[in-house]
Amino acid sequence: MALMRKKQRVSGEIPTASMADIAFLLLVFFLVTTVFDEERGLQIVLPEEQSEVDVPQKNVMHLIIMPNGQVRVKQGESTNERMVTAAEIADLWRLAYAANENLIAAVKTDLNAPHKYMIDVLDQLQLAGATRISLQPLEN
Amino acid sequence: MMRQGGLKRKSKTSSEIPSSSLADMAFLLLIFFMVSTTFRKEKPLDIEIPDAEATKKLDVPRKDVLHIWVNRTGEVWINDQLIPMPSVSNIVGGLGAENPTLKIVLRADSEVPYRYIDGVQQELREARSLYLTFYTSVEQRINRERR
Numbered sequence: 660m661a662l663m664r665k666k667q668r669v670s671g672e673i674p675t676a677s678m679a680d681i682a683f684l685l686l687v688f689f690l691v692t693t694v695f696d697e698e699r700g701l702q703i704v705l706p707e708e709q710s711e712v713d714v715p716q717k718n719v720m721h722l723i724i725m726p727n728g729q730v731r732v733k734q735g736e737s738t739n740e741r742m743v744t745a746a747e748i749a750d751l752w753r754l755a756y757a758a759n760e761n762l763i764a765a766v767k768t769d770l771n772a773p774h775k776y777m778i779d780v781l782d783q784l785q786l787a788g789a790t791r792i793s794l795q796p797l798e799n
Numbered sequence: 800m801m802r803q804g805g806l807k808r809k810s811k812t813s814s815e816i817p818s819s820s821l822a823d824m825a826f827l828l829l830i831f832f833m834v835s836t837t838f839r840k841e842k843p844l845d846i847e848i849p850d851a852e853a854t855k856k857l858d859v860p861r862k863d864v865l866h867i868w869v870n871r872t873g874e875v876w877i878n879d880q881l882i883p884m885p886s887v888s889n890i891v892g893g894l895g896a897e898n899p900t901l902k903i904v905l906r907a908d909s910e911v912p913y914r915y916i917d918g919v920q921q922e923l924r925e926a927r928s929l930y931l932t933f934y935t936s937v938e939q940r941i942n943r944e945r946r
Contacts, residue, residue, distance in 0.1 A: 675819060682825030689832065698857035698864055698904055700932040708924045724913075768913040774869075775849040775909035777916065778933060782851035796917040 701781050703792065718761045722748065722784075723797060724768040728776040745779035749787040756789070764789050767797040844870050849909035851935035863900050865891065865928075869907040873915035884918050892926035906934040 716736045723731040732751060733740045743751065756762050764784050768777045777794070784792055846868060857864070867887070868876040875882045877890055895901045903923060907916055923931060 675822065679818060679821035679825055682822050682829060686825055686829045686832070689829070698859065698861075698932070698934075699854050699936075700857065700904060700934040701851055701853060702855060702857065702930070702932045705920060705924050705929040705931055707927070707929065768917070770912060770914035770917065772913045773910045774907050774913060774916050777913055778849040778851055778909070778935060781933065782853045782935070785851075785853035794917075794920065796913065 701785055714763055718759065719763050719765050720755055722764060722766045722780055724772050724776050724780055726769045726772045730780060745783055748780055748783035752784055752787040752789055763791045763793060765793045765795060767795045769797045844868050844876060846870055846906055846908045848934060848936045854935045854937045857932055859902050863898060863902055865894055865901055865903050867903060867905050867919060869911050869915055871908045871910050873911055875919065887919060887922035888925040891923060891928050895926055895928045901928055902930045903928055904932045904934050
């Protein structure tokens, strides 16, 4: 009986030894989970006002973006158009650019087409290394 | 020789690193970072950012960047203010006069019709602010094949 009635030895203090661990854990957690909101995107330089440059038609690749996201590709003066999806444009551009180094991409977007389809085409062109890109609205 | 025992007293310096102030230091750091964090002024609109694989980081100081927000219905917001489309060139032109190295970041919803994007572009040309970035996020479609 005497053995069972041992006095309880619970300390009345709050343990402070692990406090530093908790604080550092919080600190490291916030350091790791912080994401810096950096500026990123697709960069482009707009042409100045009233600075229309005449480009020979043979150096232009017309990319006409339809409201449903399909792209009509027409090269220069040739009348035959191809319907492609945005994903094919990078390869198309590389092929055409290999044949003609003065090539300019004229991206004409339908006024009702969602913005993302224009971004898709611009993305493909920039992936393929195109630097001379002209963004225009599609006039009927 | 009489005082020998008194002089050679055992040194009582503790060999342990004091850890009782460690928590205070850690919390101090934590509070420092919490207080020194600044959040961006603009409240984000409900905008879905389009994806693009060719997304590049824009290396310009934050003070040289002006955000133009275009939401799904084609409303243009600059510095938390709704700007009617014809006034965009005045606003951007005024800010561009104060800061000639101003770069524009256009945060447009992926579904907004292109007419509004074209409208903003024309206004920017009018304001002679020609460095434009279309804000995009890096594509995260895993099933897309790598090129």
